[in-house]
Amino acid sequence: MTRPEPSPTDDPLRLEALRGYGILDTVPEEGFDDLVHLAARACAVPVALVSLVDHDRQWFKARVGFSPCETDLDGSVCRFVLAEPDILQIPDLTADPRTRDNPLVTGEPFIRF
Secondary structure (H helix, E strand, C coil): CCCCCCCHHHCHHHHHHHHHCCCCCCCCCHHHHHHHHHHHHHHCCCCEEEEEECCCEEEEEEEECCCCCEEEHHHCCHHHHCCCCCCCCCCCCCCCCCCCCCHHHHCCCCCCC
């Protein structure tokens, strides 16, 4: 009997690499903060994040327009990126079955793209 492949969020190699960066739960850093402000301005959006997906949460190294410093994976859109071999673009989060019931889509901050 073969063992099922781990889910992308539980992939031990990915999690080991993430932990190897030593960045989870660290203090804000100017370079990352500058990056989210630049992204928000360049894309004309109210929210921009540098998101790191751990095994049970999504943690934000930098954020603008979004108060929480982390969400559980039920509130994560980024977890779907891990399963994609290429860039994932969801034009309307309210229309995609993976994200339409996400609490960050149905409630504040009403993310859409």
